[in-house]
Amino acid sequence: MLEGVLFFPVTPFTTTGDVDFDALHQHVTAGVDAGPGGVFVACGTGEFHALDREEYAAVVRTAVDSAAGRVPVYAGAGGALGLARQFARAAVEAGADGLLLMPPYLVESPAAGLVAYARAVGQETDLPMIVYSRANARFDEASAAEVAQLPTVTGLKDGTGDLDLVARIVPAVRDALSASGKSFQFFNGMPTAEASQLAYRALGVELYSSAAFAFAPDISLAFHRAIEEGDQARIDALQRTFFHPLVRLRRRVPGYAVSLVKAGVTLSGVKAGPVRPPLTPLTEPEVAELAAIIAEGRAVLG
Template identity: 25%
Template sequence: MFKPHGIIPAMVTPFDQNGKVNETALRRLAGNMTTAGCHGLFVLGSNGEFFSLSNEEKVEISRIVVDEVNGQIPVYAGTGGNSTEETIMLTRQMEEAGVTAVSVITPYFVKLTQDELKQHFESIAEAVNLPIILYDIPGMTGNPLAPTTVKELSKVPNIVAIKDSSGSFDNVLKNLEAQGTDFTVLVGTDSLILPALMAGGGGAIAATANLLPKVVVSIYEKWNAGDHEGAELQQRKLRAIRNAFGKGTLPSVLKQAMNSAGLEVGPPRLPVKVLPESVKLEVEAIVDEYRLDGDVN
């Protein structure tokens, strides 16, 4: 079965000034990340604003990235929704679009039991052919996946990984107990990339790799090469932009940083607003520091 690994950017979705998907910018972004040595691309996650996209847009975005990558690296697509049937239908469409695997976030709004979450993922896995990555981000969904549930789901043949965005290293360690030859733990909290690798994790689905793909990839590569000091240095570089994320609604800070760096991805989609001018200046100052260090062009 397919085994995810490495640094996989959680891609933003570029929009034009009218709020439409910007295909040219999307292709450029996918090409840049592939050239930077990323080990896969993940579309339609939280930073990809999946919550504001129609299913038709989601499928089109996935097709564009699959076409642009042209088999060089895997393409992952988020297909999670609030109903099991909705998720199954979109996952089947993604298979037709040619993605390598899908990421399925837990349902949100309605508080579910662990048994209900387990049945949700088992039903999806049984109904589709693609490899599935569990996506646990309880701070946004209100539905945490308990490590005991993850361990049970890891035994399902086409459930191949978890993206742990709990923000808790203890939770990552507990999920690592389920990791084996057929299941991988990927972190979705960028401050934990190196700690997770040190603990035996398989990599990260990283938002900061939109802005700093070479830096984030180098954490993984230096760690694998035994250059632990170098990996730590690269990990520290993520702090400035990570610390700035709280200054705006997701993904407004990241998009502003990319725009400031010349990676034109446009505004977030309403109701998320662009940053106020004072915060824009703060973000631009952070990008300028990265530019001085040679981490962005």
């Protein structure tokens, strides 16, 4: 089972648009050295939507090699069902330890269809799989309880931000699994999850994805320690100076949840390169604004 801060690396690109595997190795190695509980590669922050199958396989292999068995490496899989199956098999071949099931492509998805989608992808491998509830793939309590009982599904990540729904899903899943004793984990998957983690934690959701870890692991880990220790003064200070300003910048333009992280990684010393269309990069003034936000957060650490 996973614990601690979860690291979602970006996928660096060269100026000509190719995957920069040297930069990816540097990025993942430095991140793992900082001490996350797991690496989630080629997911939303890693621009899964923009990778072809060959790039995806090489990105996952690079992350696995860079992590060198120190922490588990999960890989994103999703999109059109046939492609999701291909990505799942490629993740196995690349040595991944698990999958994060991203939403299917484009269509509105009824709850029963989401369960069937997860079942079909899960049948491709024996890897543990975390299902992602967000966008056009929103599980309700009944479908969450059903999908949790699939043999390889070990977790549910919420990116809906619907706390009322999460409050109903958590006990529904626990009730459904109580007889089997199956281990299962819930994740806060909101962009800049730290900003909402106190609310999620009150519902029994202790794990969260940290976009900030990719470019400011010291701030991310300090916040996690403050959460674990109940240090409300440190939590409030980091929210006020770092996470809330980060959220305001992220919300300025659609897609900045990825573009902002990529800019932050470059500021940290790893040349992450551009984002791929349809995403757009931060402007130069916004990069300067991000640098100032990072500096304010580090000032709290002392």
